[in-house]
Amino acid sequence: MSTNMNKKYDIVIAGGGVIGASCAYFLSKQKDLKIALVDLKKPGNASRASAGGLWAIGESVGLGCGVIFFNRMTMQQADATGEDLPPMRPHVLPDYFFEFALKSNAMYPGLWQELKDNHGVDFKFEKTGLKYVMYDEYDKMYADSIVDHIPGLIDQVSWLSAEELAEDEPYINKKSIGALEFKCDHQVNPYRLNEAYLEGARQNGVDLFLETEVLSIEKQGNKVIGVETDAGFIGCETLINAAGSWAAQLSKMATGIELPVYPVKGQIILSERLPKILKGCVSTTDCYIAQKDNGEVLIGSTTEEKGFDTTNTLPELKELVNGAVKCIPMLNDLNIKRCWAGLRPGTPDEFPILGEMPGVEGYINACGHFRTGILTSAITGKLINDLYRGLPLDMDITPFKYDRFLKSTDNESIKVGEADQEVEIA
Amino acid sequence: MSQISPVVIVGAGTAGISAAVELAQAGIHSIVLDEAPKIGGAVFRGPYREAIELPHLDSKLRKKISNIRQQYHDHQAFIELRLNTRVLGPAGTSSLLIRHKEEVSELTYEQLIIATGCHERSVPFDGWQIPGVMLLGGVQLQLKSGLVKPGQRMAVVGTGPLLPLVACQLHKAGVDVLGVYEAGKFSDFAKESRALLNRPVLALEGMGMLSYLKANAIPMHYGQGIVSASGEESLNKAHFAKYTDDWYPIEGTGTSLELDCLAVGYGFVSRNQLSQLFHLEHDICPISGLKPQVDAWQQSSQDNIYVAGDSVGILGGEGAMVEGRIAALSIAQTRQKVTPAQANNKADEYFTLLHKVKSFRAGFDRIGRRREGLLSLLTPNTIVCRCENVTRSAIDKVIEQGVKDITSLKMRTRVGMGDCQGKTCNSYCQDRLGHELKNPDVGHVKPRFPLDPIPFSALSDGVQL
Incomplete structure (x- = not known):
């Protein structure tokens, strides 16, 4: 511990991606807490690399970047077993995730207005809808199956015939047989x-320590008391772990437990600026496509476990390009402006890790948001605020707590628990 | 085993061709890539179409252009030249993705020499975007490669040895040159005379140019620089003033010239986009921008990648030649085509020359080091990033919000997110943030793959379905 002992905060948030920033915003709204946010920009930061889709239903039924992942897994399975490709089944997430995603999604119109009116910032919320574009009977079966899985949301979906799709989105391949919106x-x-x-958050009085690296976490017994950074020591009552793909290292420092959060690489392609060619966001079984506020068309995304590697690789880019060109043929004659890769903070069950850690005081998880961090940042910020203040929560977060990994009886989890004990004694 | 695979060289300028020639002399094949239709790089490329005479170019330059072509010609058996070919970035760990016309392909290498040269440092000021305001190198390229006169009535402003040279070339081409404005003070040049004498011939040539300007009544103004440019549809007036020691224009010292073209040259920046995509280690250099780290043999932080010429720090033609040859010698040694003794023996001469070139250049660098006053030449509405139309006031606003690094600046303003990937605006943004935060390490606009836009068709199998 060194300098700046006078820097004492109620809360230090480690990580300034969309989750950390949202927590900072929601916690600072009442301006009654001393809050610091510490961030170091690392290559692969998922918030900057993201597509920005608020695809609450789409992502919950495995569309968006999920679809490519499961598509590939199915193919790999077929390759391995030598069987014909089985028809794809949608990867539908459990109800509690739907609730999480939909509640968050519902917050954006208000949040957009609020941030514009109160803080003069515009995050370009656009009502677009998400169309799942179908090319053949298998795609239709997939769509039927999605609809079967979400009986409660039937008023939120609509079928578009080939003609309706062509009228709505004239640049989408005319050979498409329709879409599910x-x-x-x-x-x-x-x-x-x-x-x-x-x-x-800054306007609400949060101190931003940008370009600042967390070096270690200071504890007193089993309580976190501060963060040692390259800008000095920052004392706190509570530390929020919003470190995205780097959350495991941070939790290890703070609690002795390495959270099961790991980077999942996604490559993205961006076109040159184009006049409006898409009214809505689009997902096919090959890729998703979204035209952003500045006219660029964004195509994503791969799902790869390659550690912290963020290089672009040709075979994967070609796959995305083929998927995009198939859906919007005119793209073939237009230009790719640039490509990049981001690192989603993945977890074994794809769900975020929220809330306290057993046996540790002054520490809250807000990490592991995998491929829906942008979408679920709003509800995450609100839940963490309510949790911190002991207010009733908008929803039960039990399924998202770290404890869920302890319920399993495999040895690894038990070992993790033991490691925790040792740290506490030390 | 690996002896057969050719060394891949990116850039057929002085550094690239010198490396290829030195490799050829050791019996090593190379593939040299260049985006232009001719070898020689920006400096010695010469006209795209063959002209019978180039009366506006001095005989020395003509000789150098033919010299580099001759060198290539003499070693052609070892050099596979691929012109009109752009490098889009790395493909995996030992290949480049390259584009020739509409075709994109991979080129594997065992050793790579990056010799991508430099590009101009754009210094924005009120009116910099008016047609007729050009960067100095661009003006020179119009004269040397385009064979057109950039304007009828011109002035040259900025800093560095290129100013008087371009002024002479413009005058010889028949342009009415109204004046040369060098930000460095005359006394600074006097102070650096010892450094400049490291290359006595170059120093003499410089003196020769100054006499030429004097003989032709072209005034050379020291300690003065640009304030603004104006004109309705195109440039018709430029405004200059005396600069303080920090290069702030001094009020009441201004002069205006009526002209139709202005050449602005406040230096060059290493063209480091490719070396950045390779994740080589880089240093921040106040003169050349971000430049890759190399050892005495031009070897980068990755064993099989070498960087030579202006892309590893601006030294000009002689430096590029020597660095290209040193990199080649190191590779020849690795490939056991020359013994360490032979390599050292030959390299000694190069190291000595390189040292002199660096000492000479350091003199100009001390005079021409950009001062903070240049940051004061923008009005709130002056565009900084012309791809995304970002103004100075937009940048002021987010600096007030506490932005501390280029990436945040980019995210909040879209500065550097256009097609040029920040080549134009990065210098201002870095200088500005560095000045505000009193810390030059503010990050930089990171280049992305592909370095130039490519059509979707280059990566697609065509429209399916």
Whole structure:
């Protein structure tokens, strides 16, 4: 411990991506807490790399970047077993995730207005809908199966015939047989959302320690008391872990437990600026496509476990390009402006990790948001605020608590628990 | 085993061709890529179409252009030249993705020499975007490669040895040159005379140019620089003033010239986009921008990648030649085509020359080091990033919000997110943030793959379904 002992905060948030920034914004709204946010920009930051889709239903039924992942897994399975490709089944997440995603989604119109009116920042919320574009009977079966799985949301979906799709989206391949539209799935500009939360938080009095690295966590017994950074020591009552793909290292320092959060690489392609060619966001079984507020068309995304590697690789890019060109043939004659890769903070069950850690005081998880961090940042910020203040929560977060990993009886989890004990004694 | 695979060289300028020639002399094949239709790089490329005479170019330059072509010609058996070819970035760990016409392909390498040269440092000021305001290198390219006169009545402003040279070339081409404005003070040049004498011939040539200007009544103004440019549809007036020691224009010292073209040259920046995509280690250099780290043999932080020429720090033609040859010698040694003794023996001469070139250049760098006053030449509405139309006031606003690094600046303003990937605006943004935060390490606009836009068709199998 060194300098700046006078820097004592109620809360230090580690991580200034969209989750950390949202927590900072929601916690600072009442301006009654001393809050610091510490962020170091690392290559692969998922919030900046994201597509910015608010595809609450789409992502919950495995569309968006999920679809490519499961598509590939199915193919790999077929390859391995030598069987013909089985028809794809939608990867539908449990009800509690729907609730989480839909509640968050519903917050954006208000949040957009609020951040514009109160803080002068615009994260470019656009009502777009998300169309699942179908090319053949298998795609139709997939869509039917999605609809079967979400009986409660039937008013939020609509079927478009080939003609209706052609009229609505004239640049989409005319050979498509139609689309299934999710009417409440929209989009934002992801990095503007991130910066909007940060700017709102700053105006609310949050101290931003940007370009600052967390070096270690100070504890007294089993309580976190501060963060040692390259800008000095920052004391706190509570530490919030919003470190995205780097959350495991941070939790290890703070609690002795390495959270099961790991980077999941996604490559993205961006076109040159184009006049409006898409009314809505689009997902096929090959890729998703969204035209952003500045006219660029964004195509995503791969799902790869390659550690912290963020390089672009040709075979994967070609797959995305083929998927995009198939859906919007005119793209073939247009230009790719740039490509990049981001690192989603993945977890074994794809759900975020929220709330306290057993046996540790002054520590809250807000991490592991995998491929829906932009979408679920709003509810996450609100839940963490309510949790911190002991207010009733908008929803039960039990399924998202770290404890869920302890319920399993495999040895690894038990070992993790033991490691925790040792740290506490030390 | 690996002896057969050719060394891949990116850039057929002085550094690239010198490396290829040195490799050829050791019996090593190379593939040299260049985006232009001719070898020689921006400096020695010469006209795209063959002209019978180039009376406006001095005989020395003509000789150098033919010299580099001759060198290539003499070693052609070892050099596979691929012109009109752009490098889009790395493809995996030992390949480049390259584009020739509409075709995109991979080129694997065992050793790579990056010799991508430099690009101009754009210094925005009130009116910099008016047609007729050009960067100095661009003006020179119009004269040397385009064979057109950039304007009828011109002035040259900025800093560095290129100013008087371009003024002479413009005058010889028949342009009415109204004046040369060098930000460095005359006394600074006097102070650096010892450094400049490291290359006595170059120093003499410089003196020769100054006499030429004097003989032709072209005034050379020291300690003065640009304030603004104006004109309705195109440039018709430029405004200059005396600069303080920090290069702030001094009020009441201004002069205006009526002209139709202005050449602005406040230096060059290493063209480091490719070396950045390779994640090589880089240093921040106040003169050349971000430049890759290399050892004495031009070897980068990755063993099989070498960087030579202006892309590793602006030194000009002689430096590029020597660095290209040193990199080649190191590779020849690795491939056991020359013994360490032979390599050292030959390299000694190069190291000595390189040292002199660096000492000479350091003199100009001390005079021409950009001062903070240049940041004061923008009005609130002056565009900084012309791809995304970001103004100075937009940047002021987010700096007030506490932005501390280029990436945040980019996210909040879209500065550097256009097609040029920040080549134009990065210098201002870095200088500005560095000045505000009193810390030059504010990050930089990171280049992305592909370095130039490519059509979707280059990566697609065509429209399916």
